[in-house]
Amino acid sequence: MRALALFGGTFDPVHYGHLRSAWEAAELLDADVALMPASVPPHRPQPFAPAGARVEMLEAALAGQSRLTVDERELRRDGPSYTVDTLRELRGEVGPRRALVLIVGIDAFAGLPTWHEWRALFDLAHIAVLARPGHEPAFTAELDAEFARRRAAPDSAWRESPAGAIVPLAVTPLEISATDIRRRIGAGEEPRFLLPEAVWARIRAQGWYRR
Numbered sequence: 001m002r003a004l005a006l007f008g009g010t011f012d013p014v015h016y017g018h019l020r021s022a023w024e025a026a027e028l029l030d031a032d033v034a035l036m037p038a039s040v041p042p043h044r045p046q047p048f049a050p051a052g053a054r055v056e057m058l059e060a061a062l063a064g065q066s067r068l069t070v071d072e073r074e075l076r077r078d079g080p081s082y083t084v085d086t087l088r089e090l091r092g093e094v095g096p097r098r099a100l101v102l103i104v105g106i107d108a109f110a111g112l113p114t115w116h117e118w119r120a121l122f123d124l125a126h127i128a129v130l131a132r133p134g135h136e137p138a139f140t141a142e143l144d145a146e147f148a149r150r151r152a153a154p155d156s157a158w159r160e161s162p163a164g165a166i167v168p169l170a171v172t173p174l175e176i177s178a179t180d181i182r183r184r185i186g187a188g189e190e191p192r193f194l195l196p197e198a199v200w201a202r203i204r205a206q207g208w209y210r211r
């Protein structure tokens with residue numbers, strides 16, 4: 001059975017850095033990938049756009065294909081979106097054997113030791129780490145040790161286990177961030193071609209991110 005991958009984020013707004021990375025991750029991992037907006041991200045200021053708006057933008061971005069989907073499970077829960085809770089819920093649904101993958105950018109991965117019950121994540125899923133230009137963060141010694149121990153190439157046998165590997169993915173580098181897009185919109189610029197036209201059309205129509 002194919003691996004099932006979750007790509008969590010704030011997606012405030014979703015952009016081509018997320019979308020192209022998610023697509024290439026689906027290909028490299030031979031997995032179905034769900035983009036999963038966080039309701040209350042645990043370690044950052046709260047999103048600018050409400051959850052419903054972030055879902056609407058994701059759905060607009062993903063229209064016309066079926067390999068990448070949206071998973072709204074964190075929006076249905078109250079309180080902080082701890083990834084360990086989400087993976088426990090998903091593991092309960094798919095059973096003990098299916099390979100699950102949590103996809104994170106390398107900047108998010110570097111912060112893993114600050115996540116709630118971070119070591120339990122390795123018992124629940126594999127972690128695929130996206131290269132991201134402009135981000136070459138140092139890992140803490142404990143994360144470095146896990147990385148050295150668990151590292152697996154995308155085409156190796158990781159999917160024969162349900163969880164536990166760290167799979168670096170050399171996706172096409174796209175130096176795009178939601179912070180930069182919000183700044184441009186706030187300054188009255190058009191962020192065209194950094195994100196899908198359908199997403200920009202909704203932002204424009206609703207006035208999101210304008211100062």
Ligand SMILES: Nc1ncnc2c1ncn2[C@@H]1O[C@H](COP(=O)(O)OP(=O)(O)OP(=O)(O)O)[C@@H](O)[C@H]1O
Nearest residue numbers: 009010011017104105108130132174176177178179
């Ligand atoms: N251009 C990119 N290339 C690769 N990974 C990315 C890129 N942009 C975001 N990611 C990854 O996608 C996930 C969700 O990111 P997030 O929604 O916070 O986007 P962001 O652009 O980093 O937003 P912000 O600028 O608001 O922090 C994180 O794991 C992040 O590392």
Ligand SMILES: O=C(O)c1ccc[n+]([C@@H]2O[C@H](COP(=O)([O-])O)[C@@H](O)[C@H]2O)c1
Nearest residue numbers: 008009010038042043082083108115116
């Ligand atoms: O579980 C945690 O403690 C935790 C701490 C920081 C981030 N996360 C998750 O990591 C994903 C990427 O976060 P962000 O802030 O880069 O959009 C998103 O799904 C967050 O919910 C999770």
